Amino acid sequence: MYGSRGASASKIALSVSLCNLIGCWFGIMPVCHGAGGLAAQHRFGARYGTAVIFLGVAKILLGLLFGSSLELALDEFPETVLGALLLVAGLELAISGLKQSEEVRRSCFGQGWFILLLTAITALVHKTFIGFAAGASAVLVLNARWWAQQQFARRWQSIEE
Template structure:
């Protein structure tokens, strides 16, 4: 079904499920370890998905901010600290947008560094996927065959078939009992101390900024231009999106959220082409939060990781393919350095290393040519 520029069909549904691999483990950690209410977290994520889908009319992934999530889970932050960290990110990215900082960074970032970021993210997704696939190699191999066979199928998209397969595995494993505690619930209203906002920034917020700038802003804007060259979204708009939603969602139980090139690649790989995918995903998340909030941890934990890993592996491989357009000259060096440093340490260090090599190399080559 098509409504104006939106499509609501099986292909868009498949694309809506394409980035679930990054949502499952971090959402479970926030709920189980940090005690975040699943109802508020899922409903806020769902509303963010619906809003961005309606506004941009494009697939626009909404994901947890990974550095903040990992630190929060590892250090067992309280729910108020989680909410404070989201508010802090809202302030940061609203400032970044208003000051035009991301536009400047995007203009001085060469394609070689962007390709290095994309390839590094693809490799990191693939490595994490292999860990998940190791929990059930046979199921993972079956899932890979399903994806490669049905990825372009409009009536039985691979992601939808895999979700149904996961549901069947859960049923035969006897896990439907997790639904026994389900009941309708609305998100609550939450608060936090201003001191927690600064504390969250010191513990993880400042480390999150460069990763978000590279992956959620610059790389996502580039990927949108590659997939939809007639519908570009500026880095400034992406920063504004993240600022606005992170200023609102923590007061109703939302976690720190961002966009992401990996999530966008996953959505596109599994069929998303319009904002309909975001609206479908958002409605699913709102429904899960309102009606299955008490069971969501059990459902996520029971879903076979091998299936999620198979989906992530192919998305990771797809991201590395963008590096094919790089020519074999000195411009390849910043891409390789960005890739190696990012995989060995983190995305922010990889970005800085690639940028340094590119601009130093450019200056040296300019000096040689002028003498």
């Protein structure tokens, strides 16, 4: 997205691991560089590292100034607003994924949609692991079918020659 300004996977992994290794001694929740939050921040105008610093400072100040009373205020925050923000973040990630390559674009309008819907619906109806297993199984079956078709086509070509 940002060309040469992008971080390497090693740097991201190192920063996440350091945050978790240091933070665990202070009782913080495990953290990650979640794509959903970054997508939402980008969608709403954040383009530089200062936006993340500003957000972090604002959160620290809110915690220091309001303490546990902030929890009561956040409990009253409308879930519909949070749902709308989550929807925007999810759509931003989906659009970004579709723009990545022609191959991704083609697969999403073919078997990709089937696998996506199968996995999502199964995970919602049952459990996340069962949804994952259903999606992974569908990928294996569809790839086995494609592989068998390729083998059949090769054998047919060798017979014709």
